[in-house]
Amino acid sequence: MKRRSVLGLAVTAGVVGSTGCTRFIPRSQQYRLWFVRIHNGTASEQRVDIRVLRDGEVVFERDYENIPSFQDSQNEEASFAAMDSARLVEDEWDIQKGTYTIEYRTAGQESFVSVDVGGIDEFEAEDIGVKMQLYGGKRATVAFGVLEFDSNGQAAQFVSTVTNQSED
Numbered sequence: 001m002k003r004r005s006v007l008g009l010a011v012t013a014g015v016v017g018s019t020g021c022t023r024f025i026p027r028s029q030q031y032r033l034w035f036v037r038i039h040n041g042t043a044s045e046q047r048v049d050i051r052v053l054r055d056g057e058v059v060f061e062r063d064y065e066n067i068p069s070f071q072d073s074q075n076e077e078a079s080f081a082a083m084d085s086a087r088l089v090e091d092e093w094d095i096q097k098g099t100y101t102i103e104y105r106t107a108g109q110e111s112f113v114s115v116d117v118g119g120i121d122e123f124e125a126e127d128i129g130v131k132m133q134l135y136g137g138k139r140a141t142v143a144f145g146v147l148e149f150d151s152n153g154q155a156a157q158f159v160s161t162v163t164n165q166s167e168d
Helices: 002-018 152-167
Strands: 031-040 046-054 057-067 086-090 100-106 113-116 127-136 140-149
Touching: 031 046, 031 057, 031 100, 031 152, 046 127, 057 086, 086 152, 100 127, 100 140, 127 152, 140 152
Parallel strands: 031 127
Antiparallel strands: 031 086, 046 057, 046 100, 100 113, 127 140
């Protein structure tokens, strides 16, 4: 009899103790990645090789050379993507739900570093963009952030607005 009580208590404690812990399980939720913004916040010109993968398949790959330092930017008051020191990677892959990975390599790195977008930050949105920020001196360190949108219409409007600003 005591054995059943102890087992029942253990199961109850396990269920109650794990309530709310689902946020720590790696993300498998599907979402749409609208863009990646690369910004050179270092004191020197940078080169970045970047790949975007959806569900493990490469959907975009490009090398960005000679990204000016934010200090050299002619557009100090510029918008999100219209800065000389920023590159907006958008309209390069079909906007589809999936799980995304960004692989990058900065100058001096021999191999790519892989970052699962779902692991950058907690987000609930199905429509997102990623900010990739380069910091440091000659050898850059990289930080990521996620921008969330309430709908795919809001994301499309945002991309359209910043693309138009960068073309001016």
